[in-house]
Amino acid sequence: MGRRALETEPQYINSPMTSAAAFLILAVKDDSHSLATVRSVIGSTDDLIKDVQVRTIEVQFTCNVGISSRIWSALSGKPMPKELAPFKEIKGAKHTAVSTEGDLLYHIRAGSADLIIEFEKLLLEAFGDSVTALDDVAGFRYFNGRDLLGFVDGTANPVGLALPEATIVGDEDPDYAGGSYVVIQKYLHNMAAWRAQKVETQEAIIGRTKFDNVELPDATEGQKSHKTLCTIEDSQGEYDILRDNMPFAVPGKGEYGTYFIGYCRYLWVIEKMLERMFIGNPPPLHDRILDFSTAVSGVTFFVPARKFLSDLGG
Ligand code: HEM
Numbered sequence: 001m002g003r004r005a006l007e008t009e010p011q012y013i014n015s016p017m018t019s020a021a022a023f024l025i026l027a028v029k030d031d032s033h034s035l036a037t038v039r040s041v042i043g044s045t046d047d048l049i050k051d052v053q054v055r056t057i058e059v060q061f062t063c064n065v066g067i068s069s070r071i072w073s074a075l076s077g078k079p080m081p082k083e084l085a086p087f088k089e090i091k092g093a094k095h096t097a098v099s100t101e102g103d104l105l106y107h108i109r110a111g112s113a114d115l116i117i118e119f120e121k122l123l124l125e126a127f128g129d130s131v132t133a134l135d136d137v138a139g140f141r142y143f144n145g146r147d148l149l150g151f152v153d154g155t156a157n158p159v160g161l162a163l164p165e166a167t168i169v170g171d172e173d174p175d176y177a178g179g180s181y182v183v184i185q186k187y188l189h190n191m192a193a194w195r196a197q198k199v200e201t202q203e204a205i206i207g208r209t210k211f212d213n214v215e216l217p218d219a220t221e222g223q224k225s226h227k228t229l230c231t232i233e234d235s236q237g238e239y240d241i242l243r244d245n246m247p248f249a250v251p252g253k254g255e256y257g258t259y260f261i262g263y264c265r266y267l268w269v270i271e272k273m274l275e276r277m278f279i280g281n282p283p284p285l286h287d288r289i290l291d292f293s294t295a296v297s298g299v300t301f302f303v304p305a306r307k308f309l310s311d312l313g314g
Contacts, residue, residue, distance in 0.1 A: 008178030012062035019141040024106040034130035043313015059111035066105035066301025083267035092278035102299035139246025166240040178305030
């Protein structure tokens, strides 16, 4: 393997879907002592992952670390990846994609929740008081890949060579080749209102059948389905992203949601999808999934190549 390949080796972007995941969002304290601790902990990410991976040979465990624009320069002393910027709030006529805080994302995926908890415990002990946890959502696999709205989620994800092509930065930003932009949004569902819709209405909103997940034809005018609004094309063809959304729930509190996570090579692709969902295409025909799902967070990160993380450790 050549040196360039080693330098640009991505994190675990292409991990298969798992039965459990965690989305841990941290704020980093700005004093120099905290920044030094954070650099060193991020620098030893690979070791920490190995410590947990080795505990079981049957169960898969991976983790990706994302860094936001706010903390990028203070942590690394390096210029930002070309498109990295704070999540831009998008205000549609009826719904808003809110922009919220977050300096670091740990996207942890595993075959069982015990490994995730163990990793988070070790990680947060290592960080000590240099970070504050802003959110920590435990996702679970629901009926073989359905979201809590009852639809199979993740079908159109790219596979094979199309996966790195859609998600990994290449020669367009050579300093950050091997990295990936990632956008997260936490959505809370109004389950009673969704359940009150006929299945045919739900299917028209998503753009697929509910029971067997068959694609419905795209509307060419008027109200478009979620699937159609999130299909981005230009003269070069279609631009895919990789989603690994997870359902999460606290039934005792009536909380049911979808944690959206999208990896992409070009950040503008996810931004365009969000614009089409929230503002509508054509405006004001927003994505009707939003009439039943409220975005309560929105943060953009860059998940750099592995070597960038280990270099932070000095
Ligand atoms: C497709 C659910 C938010 C991007 C789908 C599908 C479902 C779904 C069921 C059809 C099956 C599939 O291909 O996976 C949801 C839910 C969301 C959500 C429950 C939150 C409440 C988003 C957001 C984006 C997005 C915020 C992007 C910014 C896509 C894309 C597709 C898709 C790109 C595939 C379109 C195609 O067929 O090419 N989503 N989604 N989704 N969604 Fe979402």
